Amino acid sequence: MKILDIAFKDITRSFRSVFAVLFMFVIPLLITGMFYVMFGGMKGSDTGFSLPQTNIVIANLDKGGAGFDTVMSQFPADANIQSLGDMVVYVLQQDNLADLMKVTLLDSAEAARSAVDTQEAGVAVIIPADFSANYSNLNGQAVLEVYQDPTLTLGPAIVRSVLNQFMDGISGTKIAVNEAVTQTGSSDPAFIGQVVESFLTATARTRDPAALLKVSSPAATETEEIPFLLRVIGPVMGGMMVFYAFYTGTASAETLLQEDEMGTLPRLFTTPTTQATILGGKLLAVLLTVTIQVAVLLTLGALIFGIHWGSLSSVLLFAAGTVVLASAFGVFVNSLMKSTKQGGIVFGGVLTFSGMIGLMPVFMFGSPSTTFDTISLIVPQGWAARGLFQSMQGATTGNLLLTLLVMLIWATVFFGIGVWRFQKRYA
Amino acid sequence: MLQNAIEVKNLHKAFGDLKAVDGVSFEVAQGEIFSLLGPNGAGKTTTISMLSCLLRPDEGDALVMGHSIKDDQMGVKSVLGVVPQEIALYNDLSARENLTFWGKMYGLRGPALRSRVDEVLEIIGLTERAKDRVGKYSGGMKRRVNIGVALLHKPQVIYMDEPTVGIDPQSRRNILDSVVALKNQGMTVLYTTHYMEEAQELSDHIAIMDIGKVIAYGTNAELVKIVGQMDRITLTINAESGRVLEAWKKVQGVKQVTAQDGTLTVLADDSNQVLPRLFETSALNGVRITTVAIQEPNLEAVFLHLTGKALRD
Ligand SMILES: Nc1ncnc2c1ncn2[C@@H]1O[C@H](COP(=O)(O)OP(=O)(O)O)[C@@H](O)[C@H]1O
Ligand SMILES: [Mg+2]
Numbered sequence: 134m135k136i137l138d139i140a141f142k143d144i145t146r147s148f149r150s151v152f153a154v155l156f157m158f159v160i161p162l163l164i165t166g167m168f169y170v171m172f173g174g175m176k177g178s179d180t181g182f183s184l185p186q187t188n189i190v191i192a193n194l195d196k197g198g199a200g201f202d203t204v205m206s207q208f209p210a211d212a213n214i215q216s217l218g219d220m221v222v223y224v225l226q227q228d229n230l231a232d233l234m235k236v237t238l239l240d241s242a243e244a245a246r247s248a249v250d251t252q253e254a255g256v257a258v259i260i261p262a263d264f265s266a267n268y269s270n271l272n273g274q275a276v277l278e279v280y281q282d283p284t285l286t287l288g289p290a291i292v293r294s295v296l297n298q299f300m301d302g303i304s305g306t307k308i309a310v311n312e313a314v315t316q317t318g319s320s321d322p323a324f325i326g327q328v329v330e331s332f333l334t335a336t337a338r339t340r341d342p343a344a345l346l347k348v349s350s351p352a353a354t355e356t357e358e359i360p361f362l363l364r365v366i367g368p369v370m371g372g373m374m375v376f377y378a379f380y381t382g383t384a385s386a387e388t389l390l391q392e393d394e395m396g397t398l399p400r401l402f403t404t405p406t407t408q409a410t411i412l413g414g415k416l417l418a419v420l421l422t423v424t425i426q427v428a429v430l431l432t433l434g435a436l437i438f439g440i441h442w443g444s445l446s447s448v449l450l451f452a453a454g455t456v457v458l459a460s461a462f463g464v465f466v467n468s469l470m471k472s473t474k475q476g477g478i479v480f481g482g483v484l485t486f487s488g489m490i491g492l493m494p495v496f497m498f499g500s501p502s503t504t505f506d507t508i509s510l511i512v513p514q515g516w517a518a519r520g521l522f523q524s525m526q527g528a529t530t531g532n533l534l535l536t537l538l539v540m541l542i543w544a545t546v547f548f549g550i551g552v553w554r555f556q557k558r559y560a
Numbered sequence: 561m562l563q564n565a566i567e568v569k570n571l572h573k574a575f576g577d578l579k580a581v582d583g584v585s586f587e588v589a590q591g592e593i594f595s596l597l598g599p600n601g602a603g604k605t606t607t608i609s610m611l612s613c614l615l616r617p618d619e620g621d622a623l624v625m626g627h628s629i630k631d632d633q634m635g636v637k638s639v640l641g642v643v644p645q646e647i648a649l650y651n652d653l654s655a656r657e658n659l660t661f662w663g664k665m666y667g668l669r670g671p672a673l674r675s676r677v678d679e680v681l682e683i684i685g686l687t688e689r690a691k692d693r694v695g696k697y698s699g700g701m702k703r704r705v706n707i708g709v710a711l712l713h714k715p716q717v718i719y720m721d722e723p724t725v726g727i728d729p730q731s732r733r734n735i736l737d738s739v740v741a742l743k744n745q746g747m748t749v750l751y752t753t754h755y756m757e758e759a760q761e762l763s764d765h766i767a768i769m770d771i772g773k774v775i776a777y778g779t780n781a782e783l784v785k786i787v788g789q790m791d792r793i794t795l796t797i798n799a800e801s802g803r804v805l806e807a808w809k810k811v812q813g814v815k816q817v818t819a820q821d822g823t824l825t826v827l828a829d830d831s832n833q834v835l836p837r838l839f840e841t842s843a844l845n846g847v848r849i850t851t852v853a854i855q856e857p858n859l860e861a862v863f864l865h866l867t868g869k870a871l872r873d
Contacts (some may be wrong), residue, residue: 138664142650149652396648400709403612403644404665405637 135406139414147385157381157426161373162433168369169438174180187234187288188254189225192245193218199267210496217268217275217303218260225258225292227448234293246280255288258296274302316545345505346435367440371521372495375486375514378455381426382463383484385419389555391475402559412555419460423476445526447533451520456542458513462543464551468558491515494522513543565590565625565748566611572619573606582772583620585809588750588765590716593743595753595759596858598769599871604752605645607769608721611750612642616661637669641710645721645752647702648709651695655686655705658694659712661828666713676712683738684708700731707735717748736762756859756871768863775861775866784857787865790815791831791854795824795838798848807845811837820870827861 147153195218214220226236237254239245245257259278267273277296281289392398392415401411417523431452434440443450466479493505509515520536566588573581581603596604596627609615611622613633621628627635639788649658659677670677678737681687684704689697690790694705703723710718720739722731738764742749753759760780761768768776768783797804801819808817808826816827828834831854842849855861 135665138661142661144651144655145657146650215735396644396646397650400642400648400662401642401665402614403640403642404633404635404662406665407669515643 135416136410136414139401139411140417142420143385143388144422144425146388147418148501153381153384156384157422158429158433161370161377161430162437163436164372164373165366165434169366172365172408181278182364186232187256187285187292188248189234189256189258189288189292190237190239190245190248191222191225191258191260192239192242193222193260194242194262195219195260196262196266197266198267198269203493219266220303221258221260221277221296221299225295230423234288237315242278249280249282252282252420254282255285256292258292275300303556308521334462366438367434367442367525368495369406370430370434370438370440372492372518374427374434375455375459375517375521376492377430378423378427378459378517379462379488379514380480380484382419382423382459382461383479384463384467385414385422386463386467386551387462387473388414388418390413390467390470393559394473398559408556408559412552412559416460416464416552419463420456423456423459427456441525443458443519443527447524447530450533450537451517451524453536454520454544455517458517458540458544458547462513464555465547466551468551468554487512488514494518494519513540513547515538516543563590564623565592566587566594566622566750567770568611568620568622570620571607571610573610573615573618573621579772580626581610581617584769584772584774585620586735586767586774586777588748590748591743591746592764592835593739593749593751593762595763595766596750596769597754597756597759597766597871598752599754601771602754602769603772604769605721606612606718606772608642608750608752611636612719613637614641641713641715641718643707643710643718643720643723643755645725647706649694649702649705652693654691654693655681655697655708656690659708662709663712668713680708680711684710684751685734696834700727703727703731703735707738711742715747717750718742719750719751719752722754723751724753724755754871760859766859768859768866770863770867773824776862780859783859783862787861788815788825788829790827790829790857790861791834792857792861792864793826793828793831793835793838794851794853795826795849796822796851797824797842798850799846803845803847804842807841808838811841813837816865818864818868825864827865 142256147157195216197216197218214223222236222238225234237248239248242259245259248254249257257278257280260281261276261278263273264275264277268275275301279289279296281292389398389412392401398411402408431442431448435442441470443451466483470479471474491509491512493509494515495518506519509518516536516539520533520540523533523536564587566586568584568586571581572579573582584607586594596602596607606615610617611624611629612627613636617629617636621630623629624636625639627633627639629636633668653661656677659680660673663673663677679686681690686701686704686708686709689701694702699703704865707720707723710720723739724735727735736758739751740747751759763780765777765779765785767774776786778816801822801824805817805819807816808824811834813824813830814828816825818825826838828835835852835854839849845850860871863869
């Protein structure tokens with residue numbers, strides 16, 4: 134098959150060109166990498182990004198005290214809570230904090246502190262023996278000691294945030310009890326228990342550690358399925374891929390003009406090979422080159438940056454649409470050029486300008502702007518980018534197909550005009 | 561069996577107002593080397609382009625091994641090997657890769673292709689460098705690969721458009737020898753050149769072209785007869801050529817005197833008789849002859865005779 138021989142020859146030449154490979158793979162990956170570093174990312178767990186886990190040691194020395202029955206009744210029975218110190222331990226051991234902190238219980242304050250000193254743990258929480266007693270005593274002051282590794286910021290901050298909320302909650306209870314005692318003059322434990330209970334009910338939210346965490350760590354909020362970093366990196370990488378797919382489509386279609394000028398195209402026409410085969414081979418090469426590029430960038434994007442491009446079927450649809458559109462665009466643009474001398478205008482002007490318009494939504498970083506979205510759709514890159522976002526956001530097949538249909542219409546028009554003009558030119 | 565490998569009938573091609581090829585006809589017998597000789601811009605390449613179906617003639621037709629360039633282009637292309645004037649190769653592919661690719665374009669495949677590529681590499685003397693990218697080759701080596709491509713499918717007819725332009729004498733010698741070798745293998749060669757010596761050495765028949773027309777046609781001997789058996793004397797003098805031009809034209813035995821760039825060219829029946837008279841006449845006009853060169857009749861003289869200008873300008 135001569136058509137395959139011609140395509141294979143072109144692909145070989147493309148991949149031998151350092152310049153072409155640079156623009157096809159290296160630059161899009163580098164730019165994405167730049168954004169990745171800028172936003173401080175590193176590949177974490179499955180979700181691609183998470184806050185680091187902090188090791189916490191707790192020395193719970195609390196000997197307990199009176200007046201906790203009601204408060205204790207707020208906790209599950211199997212938690213086996215005997216004191217206010219147990220409550221602190223219980224709060225820090227909540228399941229929904231498990232991703233953020235790993236809690237180890239130690240017997241003595243010294244052991245806890247030395248765990249931090251030796252950097253086995255990031256934070257030590259020391260609950261003094263008189264913690265509950267001081268709390269029970271209306272005039273006492275319940276104090277927790279937090280000992281932390283000075284080089285760490287995030288982990289200890291989270292721990293302190295959780296503890297502060299907790300302490301605020303219980304001191305609020307204490308103030309409420311104090312108020313009630315002062316006003317009624319009664320120090321009947323049952324009465325105090327009632328006051329505590331009603332206060333805790335009123336401030337129920339503060340007892341929920343997950344709710345506390347919402348304040349201190351937006352990245353972990355439960356409604357977000359895609360981590361922040363990926364909300365940025367996915368579109369950037371996708372945008373780069375669309376931009377450079379169009380670049381590759383245009384550059385590889387430009388080999389038609391180059392070969393005409395080099396004399397190899399006229400020479401091909403002196404061999405017993407039909408015009409359809411020669412043009413077909415060249416166009417096939419454009420398609421295959423962009424296909425390889427898009428496939429490689431999609432794969433590397435997922436592997437290096439952990440980008441989730443969407444479901445397999447939608448990725449395939451979108452990738453196919455982008456490949457066809459970028460190739461057709463390249464053929465069309467080159468068919469308008471008289472010679473490669475106009476390449477500067479095409480690459481510096483047409484490609485860059487239309488690419489920038491088409492990719493405006495990318496650099497909105499997900500903050501929706503209908504104006505930019507609409508403007509971007511006047512260029513084919515805008516539609517390719519739209520398909521990509523829809524795929525990443527898990528759009529319905531119907532929506533994706535609609536975008537794909539528009540892409541294919543663009544492609545058909547570009548391809549039709551481009552091929553027609555080239556056929557006329559080399560007839 | 562066909563009498564002629566190529567029959568060219570009244571080809572015309574104009575670029576705008578410029579008549580690049582203006583009614584060219586000639587015939588090339590099978591198995592001969594036929595040269596189109598003419599200065600730059602004569603229309604040689606335009607003629608070759610029409611004969612290889614790259615350009616559509618405005619008028620006229622040609623048959624290549626019986627295939628019409630108008631009606632049977634695939635037939636023409638399948639019997640043809642073309643060596644274009646400008647090197648047409650992929651610089652980023654090796655010589656072997658180039659030859660393999662072009663061999664496929666000529667319909668060769670598999671082991672036949674591989675062994676033919678080896679043969680051609682041997683013929684053009686680049687077996688050792690076959691793996692190097694053509695871009696790294698010298699001009700002469702590239703020219704050899706350029707020719708090699710046209711030999712792959714053992715064509716019946718081969719066109720070579722100025723294959724020796726701009727290369728060293730040694731590569732030129734190799735190429736001229738290989739043209740003769742092709743003829744000895746039974747190929748028909750249509751050769752274009754603006755070097756008179758090449759046409760003279762290689763050709764069975766020569767067509768001299770100028771400004772889009774064939775102005776003379778024949779064997780070397782036949783063409784030389786056009787200027788008669790005249791000698792050509794080239795002289796320089798220490799004064800304006802105008803001071804002797806008219807006087808020399810009147811000298812007995814002188815057929816033609818032309819002046820160009822301070823050099824006078826005299827065509828004469830016998831230089832032995834004419835030369836003393838030229839010295840005499842110039843002395844009478846107070847002019848000294850500073851150099852003299854005598855040439856037996858050749859194509860250069862023919863061209864000069866027919867056009868009044870030198871072949872190489
Ligand atoms: N594609 C073209 N467009 C316009 N003029 C051309 C073109 N090709 C050749 N010419 C002109 O036609 C004339 C013959 O050119 P060419 O056939 O290349 O001559 P040669 O090969 O004998 O040097 C020249 O005057 C050249 O400038
Ligand atoms: Mg020429």
